[in-house]
Amino acid sequence: MDDRGEDRLAAVLRPVRSGNTFEEAVQRILQLVRLGLVPDGGRLPAERELAERLQVSRVTLREALRVLQDQGLLETRRGRYGGTFVRYRPGALVGTGTQAGGEELRRRAELMGDRLEDTLLFREVLEVGAAELCAAHRPAGAAARRLRECLAATGSAQLGEYRRMDTRLHLAVAELCGSPSVAAQYAAVRASVNELLDCIPLLPPNLLHSEEQHTALVAALLDGDRERARTVMREHVAGTAALLRGFLS
Amino acid sequence: MDDRGEDRLAAVLRPVRSGNTFEEAVQRILQLVRLGLVPDGGRLPAERELAERLQVSRVTLREALRVLQDQGLLETRRGRYGGTFVRYRPGALVGTGTQAGGEELRRRAELMGDRLEDTLLFREVLEVGAAELCAAHRPAGAAARRLRECLAATGSAQLGEYRRMDTRLHLAVAELCGSPSVAAQYAAVRASVNELLDCIPLLPPNLLHSEEQHTALVAALLDGDRERARTVMREHVAGTAALLRGFLS
DNA sequence: ATCCAATGGTACAAGGCCATACCTTTGGAC
DNA sequence: GTCCAAAGGTATGGCCTTGTACCATTGGAT
Numbered sequence: 001m002d003d004r005g006e007d008r009l010a011a012v013l014r015p016v017r018s019g020n021t022f023e024e025a026v027q028r029i030l031q032l033v034r035l036g037l038v039p040d041g042g043r044l045p046a047e048r049e050l051a052e053r054l055q056v057s058r059v060t061l062r063e064a065l066r067v068l069q070d071q072g073l074l075e076t077r078r079g080r081y082g083g084t085f086v087r088y089r090p091g092a093l094v095g096t097g098t099q100a101g102g103e104e105l106r107r108r109a110e111l112m113g114d115r116l117e118d119t120l121l122f123r124e125v126l127e128v129g130a131a132e133l134c135a136a137h138r139p140a141g142a143a144a145r146r147l148r149e150c151l152a153a154t155g156s157a158q159l160g161e162y163r164r165m166d167t168r169l170h171l172a173v174a175e176l177c178g179s180p181s182v183a184a185q186y187a188a189v190r191a192s193v194n195e196l197l198d199c200i201p202l203l204p205p206n207l208l209h210s211e212e213q214h215t216a217l218v219a220a221l222l223d224g225d226r227e228r229a230r231t232v233m234r235e236h237v238a239g240t241a242a243l244l245r246g247f248l249s
Numbered sequence: 250m251d252d253r254g255e256d257r258l259a260a261v262l263r264p265v266r267s268g269n270t271f272e273e274a275v276q277r278i279l280q281l282v283r284l285g286l287v288p289d290g291g292r293l294p295a296e297r298e299l300a301e302r303l304q305v306s307r308v309t310l311r312e313a314l315r316v317l318q319d320q321g322l323l324e325t326r327r328g329r330y331g332g333t334f335v336r337y338r339p340g341a342l343v344g345t346g347t348q349a350g351g352e353e354l355r356r357r358a359e360l361m362g363d364r365l366e367d368t369l370l371f372r373e374v375l376e377v378g379a380a381e382l383c384a385a386h387r388p389a390g391a392a393a394r395r396l397r398e399c400l401a402a403t404g405s406a407q408l409g410e411y412r413r414m415d416t417r418l419h420l421a422v423a424e425l426c427g428s429p430s431v432a433a434q435y436a437a438v439r440a441s442v443n444e445l446l447d448c449i450p451l452l453p454p455n456l457l458h459s460e461e462q463h464t465a466l467v468a469a470l471l472d473g474d475r476e477r478a479r480t481v482m483r484e485h486v487a488g489t490a491a492l493l494r495g496f497l498s
Numbered sequence: 499a500t501c502c503a504a505t506g507g508t509a510c511a512a513g514g515c516c517a518t519a520c521c522t523t524t525g526g527a528c
Numbered sequence: 529g530t531c532c533a534a535a536g537g538t539a540t541g542g543c544c545t546t547g548t549a550c551c552a553t554t555g556g557a558t
Contacts, residue, residue: 010432011429024265028262048535059516119430178366331555
């Protein structure tokens with residue numbers, strides 16, 4: 001051994017399970033909601049399909065759904081054309097000054113503790129890396145269409161739908177970079193970030209700036225300009241990180 | 250829903266478990282070995298400590314150790330100052346042309362299938378991102394010492410120890426970037442890469458080139474030069490990826 | 499020579515998770 | 529109005545995992 005004190009094995013010797021199977025299932029369903037992949041009022045895949053895809057027994061999956069029902073986040077209807085429906089309106093941005101949102105934000109940030117900094121750094125690595133890789137692939141055809149469609153959707157989104165559309169665009173970049181692992185990790189990390197972002201109001205000046213960056217990003221991606229894609233994404237990410245840190249101090 | 254055919258939920262709706270608990274424990278122990286964090290002849294932490302850190306029952310952990318013992322990768326001795334010891338000599342580089350190694354490499358690459366490309370891309374994102382973040386932190390004090398020490402160790406390593414020291418340097422960068430998640434993901438992905446690299450011979454010209462890049466990398470990191478750190482790391486990673494792809498075609 | 503602490507080895511009962519099968523509800527198709 | 533397919537709701541038996549306690553072995557300390 002050549003360790004002296006500091007633990008060089010920490011990166012490997014960490015828990016193999018982050019909780020019960022059903023707790024992890026809860027987290028995954030929460031990701032679907034926080035990422036807006038299933039919008040308010042939308043229907044989740046059927047229990048049998050969800051269980052199959054998460055590789056969890058239906059019994060366990062139902063335990064997870066039960067928790068989220070009890071929190072009022074999901075509603076179920078029986079019978080054909082029934083299913084599990086999302087009831088989720090972030091809407092912390094209406095009728096609140098920066099006070100109320102700030103309270104909740106601090107509460108949630110407190111809960112994340114040390115993982116907050118980790119999350120923001122990890123996000124930067126994934127997102128900037130994905131942008132560069134995506135540009136390197138020079139998206140064309142269906143990929144290019146998807147990027148353009150996502151960009152247009154952010155531009156014409158209602159205020160209440162902006163975060164959802166923003167998430168959709170970023171997730172598209174992560175998926176188009178060619179590495180499923182990057183996409184999966186980004187989905188998880190972005191769900192955490194959204195949990196915080198949902199607490200702070202969306203101000204028009206920020207939104208405009210964000211849209212300029214989105215436009216520049218997609219242009220760089222379609223041009224296959226790696227350096228520019230990376231630079232634009234880095235600034236964009238730094239912007240939201242600064243926004244969060246600002247509200248937290 | 251606005252999905253049309255393609256599955257936008259795939260990044261979230263993936264298995265919550267990649268296998269049995271004991272299989273995942275096996276993978277973690279294998280990581281320790283493949284990363285060279287516990288060298289040949291070295292002793293693993295005691296069963297009780299391993300179980301604690303992996304958050305796995307000792308029974309399950311012992312199942313995992315048993316598998317690796319049966320493969321001859323681990324040996325156990327009872328009694329005080331006993332323990333579980335690593336018996337692992339990559340050494341595919343002695344007495345083989347590129348033939349034998351190429352066989353085994355292709356076999357292992359086949360086994361990884363689609364995950365190979367994913368692994369190489371994910372590695373690039375993590376490694377390049379970690380380098381940039383690490384430089385942004387301008388490592389000083391203990392961090393700077395650790396980088397210099399790791400660099401010196403690669404420079405003076407025996408041929409049989411070079412890959413281990415190389416891994417140690419890269420892992421140090423990932424850890425010093427400030428995000429435990431990045432370090433953890435990198436450890437996993439690098440263990441996979443090492444499984445392949447162990448099949449191909451280490452040629453002096455490649456080694457020299459690699460060492461030049463290591464030196465430049467550490468210099469950039471200590472200078473706090475983000476762009477340079479990123480560029481050097483990108484070329485370095487592209488080098489080993491090209492090496493692998495070359496042996497595979 | 500004895501003791502002891504650290505390590506691997508073993509046994510058992512409780513709880514978690516799963517596969518499977520079946521029941522109940524619902525609304526459209528006919 | 530009847531039927532049926534698709535969805536949620538329920539029950540059972542078995543394997544996996546855990547927590548806990550205890551046994552066996554070893555080599556240094558005394």
